[in-house]
Amino acid sequence: MNPSTNTTPRWLLYGATGYTGVLIAEEAVRRGHEPVLAGRSREKLAPLASRLGLDRVAVGLDDMRGLVSALEGLPLVVHAAGPFVHTSEPMVQACLSAGAHYLDITGEIPVFENTFRHDAEARRRGVVLMSGVGFDVVPTDCLARHVAEKVPGAHELDLAIAAVSQASAGTTKSAREGLPSGGFVRRGGHLRPWPMGKGVRRVRFSDKERTVVPIPWGDLVTAWHSTGIPNITTYLAQPAAVARALRFTFPLLQKLVAVGAVREQLARLVEAHVRGPDEALHQTGRSQVWAEARAPDGGRAEAWLEAPEAYAFTAKATVRAVEEVLAGALRGAFTPAQAFGADFVLSIEGVRRMDLSA
The missing domain is CATH 3.30.360.10 (Dihydrodipicolinate Reductase; domain 2)
Structure with missing residues (x-):
C-alpha cells in the first residue's frame, strides 16, 4: 500500500458529483479531510473541486490503468457511483492492484456477496474491502x-x-x-x-x-x-x-x-x-x-x-468509516459492525x- 505523506487525510472519492458524493465530499472537508474528487467527467468535477478547494481526477471505470494511476499515493477509495452491481467490481480490482482500501455505500445484495468473495485476496494484498458504509447498512x-x-x-x-x-x-x-x-x-x-x-x-x-x-x-x-x-x-x-x-x-x-x-x-x-x-x-x-x-x-x-x-447519515457514517479504516490494522472483507463493533453507529x-x- 502507498500511504499519503500528507498528514491531512487524503483519499479518492469516486462518483463525487453524484447526489450522495457531494454530501460525502462536503462532510469530509468539514472534518478536515482533503479527498481527491474523481469521476468520468472533468467538466462536472471542476465546479465542486473549485468550491471545496480539492484536487480532482477524471477517469472512467473501464480504464483500469487510469484507475490504478489515480490511486498512486492514496491509501483508500470511497466508491459512490452506482448502480454498484455494474460499477463496484472494476473499482475493487483497481484497489487490489494498487494496494488501496475499498469502501462503498451500496445496499445491493449481489455487491455485498461479491465483496466477500474477495476476502482472501484482500488479506493477501493487505487491504480492507467494505461495502455498505452509509445508511445501507x-x-x-x-x-x-x-x-x-x-x-x-x-x-x-x-x-x-x-x-x-x-x-x-x-x-x-x-x-x-x-x-x-x-x-x-x-x-x-x-x-x-x-x-x-x-x-x-x-x-x-x-x-x-x-x-x-x-x-x-x-x-x-x-x-x-x-x-x-x-x-x-x-x-x-x-x-x-x-x-x-x-x-x-x-x-x-x-x-x-x-x-x-x-x-x-x-x-x-x-x-x-x-x-x-x-x-x-x-x-x-x-x-x-x-x-x-x-x-x-x-x-x-x-x-x-x-x-x-x-443521506445526511450516509455522509457522516462514510467519513467516520474512512477514519476508522485508516487508523486501524484490519485486512480483508468486513461489514461495518464486524470491523468496528456494534457501538460504531453511536460515534455518528x-x-x-x-x-x-x-
Whole structure:
C-alpha cells in the first residue's frame, strides 16, 4: 500500500458529483479531510473541486490503468457511483492492484456477496474491502450485532427500517436494477426467494407503530456475516395500503422493467425529475431502525435506533468509516459492525440507541 505523506487525510472519492458524493465530499472537508474528487467527467468535477478547494481526477471505470494511476499515493477509495452491481467490481480490482482500501455505500445484495468473495485476496494484498458504509447498512448492521450479542445462540433476526427521506437518482437506479430479482429472506443460512408483499406485519418503532413489509435489504448478507444468525428477515415501513398492494403490483413492475424501452424511459425520467431530499429534510428528518434477536430457548433481545435522515447519515457514517479504516490494522472483507463493533453507529452525530431485553 502507498500511504499519503500528507498528514491531512487524503483519499479518492469516486462518483463525487453524484447526489450522495457531494454530501460525502462536503462532510469530509468539514472534518478536515482533503479527498481527491474523481469521476468520468472533468467538466462536472471542476465546479465542486473549485468550491471545496480539492484536487480532482477524471477517469472512467473501464480504464483500469487510469484507475490504478489515480490511486498512486492514496491509501483508500470511497466508491459512490452506482448502480454498484455494474460499477463496484472494476473499482475493487483497481484497489487490489494498487494496494488501496475499498469502501462503498451500496445496499445491493449481489455487491455485498461479491465483496466477500474477495476476502482472501484482500488479506493477501493487505487491504480492507467494505461495502455498505452509509445508511445501507451501518445502522442496521450495528443494531443487528448489538441484539445478537445479547442472545447467545440466537437463530432468528428481524430488522425493520423507517427512513423519512426521498430517494436520489442514484438510489432509484440501483433499486430499479434489483426489481427483476424480487424479494429474498435468509433461511437456514441461505438466501431464499420471497414473494414481495408476503409477511406484512406491524412493528413498534421508538416513536410509533408502523406497518412493515419484507424487502431484500443488504443485511440479508451483512447481518449473516456480522452475527452468524441463520434466519434473517428485513422489513421496510410502508403505508398499509401500499404494503398490501405489493403482492399484486410487484409482478407487473417486474414485467415492465424487463422491457428495454421501458427501462430506457424510466432512466430518462429519473435523471430529469429525481433529485433527493433538500437541505431542510437533511436537517430535520429522522430515521428509525428496529431489531429483534430470538433464540430457541426463548431468549430475546429487542432494540431501537434513531438516526439522522438517511443521506445526511450516509455522509457522516462514510467519513467516520474512512477514519476508522485508516487508523486501524484490519485486512480483508468486513461489514461495518464486524470491523468496528456494534457501538460504531453511536460515534455518528445524532444517533441514539434504546434497548428492551427479556
